[in-house]
Amino acid sequence: MNKFIRLLTVLYVFLFFVSPAKAAFDVWDAAAPWGSSPTYYAGWNVFDVLPQDNxxxxxxxxxxxVFFYPYNGGPVFMAPTPYYGSGNVSMPNPAGNVSGILSSNISGMDPTLPGTFDVYLRLETYKAPVLTDAYLFTSTDSYMATSIVAYSDSNFLEYEYYWLFQGIPADSTYQFKVLNVGNLFNQTNFTQVDIAVVGSVTPVPEPMSSSLMLAAMFMLFLNRKASTYLKKISKVKLFKHALLVTAATTTVNAHAAMDTWDSATPWGSATTSMYVGWNNFDQVPVDSTPDVAGSGGGSFTLNVPGSNFYGGGNVYSPPNNTNGSYSVVMQGSTGGFYDIYLRIETGRATPTTFTGATLIIDDDVASSLGLSNDFQTTQVVTFFDTSSGLNESESYWVWHNIPGSNFYNVMLAQDSQASGSNYYTIFSQAEMAAVAIPVPEPENKAMLMAGLLLIGMMFARRKQ
Structure with a gap:
């Protein structure tokens, strides 16, 4: 009996000290990726308000x-069992839910701070989704980063992810969105979230002013060694050198920005008779409150299931090749003829995925003129930038000589794309405009007829 007790004691000691330690939820197993003390920080270890914990x-x-996005509006609930622990979140999220599973932000920061920052987002999950891309939104731009797995435990399917966004300018709020491209258990469980902004790491080079450029050139002339070299360079070459240096210093930091048009308006300087525009989408699936100055009435509609807010005033939608997947309406007026323009800014999806654009006008107006009420045209891509990872693109469509109508409704279709991080389209801006086609005045018509008659008489006299 004593031998049996001693054997059990040895076995217990062995299992206690030698067996691998069990990972603990609600405790970070990996070290903080930012190392030093952050300039700004926000962290959640207990979620007590759903679906948004402020x-x-x-x-x-x-x-x-932190805001949790369940799949197709499903429930979000506190994990109910002791195994998952209190203060944790569980919600349904099947594989391929690129609608996004979590949105988070840190606010109250000083936007006037100089330099740039490294911004970190860190999550702890279990029974776990496959998290890849995350996006950071500032008031002027968007950034993408790929996940780094800092810790994993296959016994409990615990994962600790983080994303690093480098060289981010100061702003009052940083907003994040995380996507889910796969899942083992058709659910998502969160235990912790951290956001850290690490203080000024990269000074932002200011463009060299023309006065500094002239001062530098003057100092070079004063230097004997430099002047010996400069004598070999003609004034023209020196001027070209100065232009090249100035151009390099003023353009090296230029980059495209979502929510800002990078291309010129397709209607140029022409005065618009009707206009409607969105720079900030605040309703899904139908936004009927255009927010750009000078807008009339209209609506922007995402007719695809799974469409939702993307963050930063943007919306997103899975692709759909049905005509009318996306609809933009501008209120109009009858009488006259117009060139009608639609212009959009999108992200993630490549611009070539839009396969059709149909303009529909008032059926009564079309019938009175003996016309069909729908008109087709082709897409014109004016800007495309892949450098930020968001595939930012700007496109427009124009329909010429369209009669005045009580409304103009553009129906867009889009190719289905391969699943993965590009399996959706971000819409950040949209606008429609009508430019009136000038109608010759009666006196102009009379003068034109008189001129043609005079030319005809002169031609007849020459023949005689």
Missing amino acids: TPDAPGSGTGS
């Missing part, structure tokens, strides 16, 4: 929020 509870937290 009270970070980790020590040292500033202000921020």
Whole structure:
């Protein structure tokens, strides 16, 4: 009996000290990726309000929020069992739910701080989704980063991910969105979220002013060694050198920005008779409150299931090749003829995925003129930038000589794309405009007829 007790004791000691330690939820197993103390920080260790928690509870937290996106509007609930632990979140999210599973932000920062920052987002999950891309939105731009797995435990399917966004300018709010491209258990469970902004790491080079350029050139002339070299260079070459240096210093930091048009308006300087525009989408699936100055009435509609807010005033939608997947309406007026323009800015999807654009006008107006009420045209891509990873593109469509109508409705279709991180389209801006086609005045018509008659008489006299 004593031998049996001693054997059990040895076995217990062996299992206690030698067996691998069990990972603990709600405790970070990997070290913080930012190392030093962050300039700004917000963290959640206990989620107590759903679907949006606006009270970070980790020590040292500033202000921020976490919003959970369940699949197709499904339930979000506190994980109910002791196995998952209190203060954790569970929600259904089947594989391929690129609608996004989590949106988070940190706010209350000083947007006037100089330099740039490294911005980190860190998540702890279990029974776990496959998280790849995450996006950071500022007031002027969008950035993408790929996930880094800092810790994993196959026994409990616990994962700790983080994303690093480098060289980000100061802003009052940083907003994040995380996508889910796969899942083992058709659900998502979160235990912790951290956001950290690490203080000024890269000074932003200011463009060299023309006065500094002239001063530098003057100092070079004063230097004997430099002047010996400069004598070999003609004034023309020196001027070209100065132009090249100035161009390099003023353009090296240029980059495209979502929510800002990078291309010129397709109607140029022409005065628009009717206009409607969106720079900030605040309703899904139908936004009927255009927000750009000078807008009349209209609506922007995403007719594809799974469409939702993307963050930063943008919306997104899975692709759909049915005509009318996306609809833009501008209120109009009858009488006269117009060139009608539609212009959109999108992200992620390549511009070539839009396969059709149909303009529909008032059927009564079309019938009175003996016309069909729908008109086709082709897409014109005016801007495409892949450098940020968002595939930002700007396109427009124009329909010429369209009669005045009580409304103009553009129906867009789009190719289905391969699944993965590009399996959706971000819409950041849209606008429609009508430019009136000048109608000759009666006196102009009379003068034109008189001129043609005079030319005819002169031609007849020559023949005689």
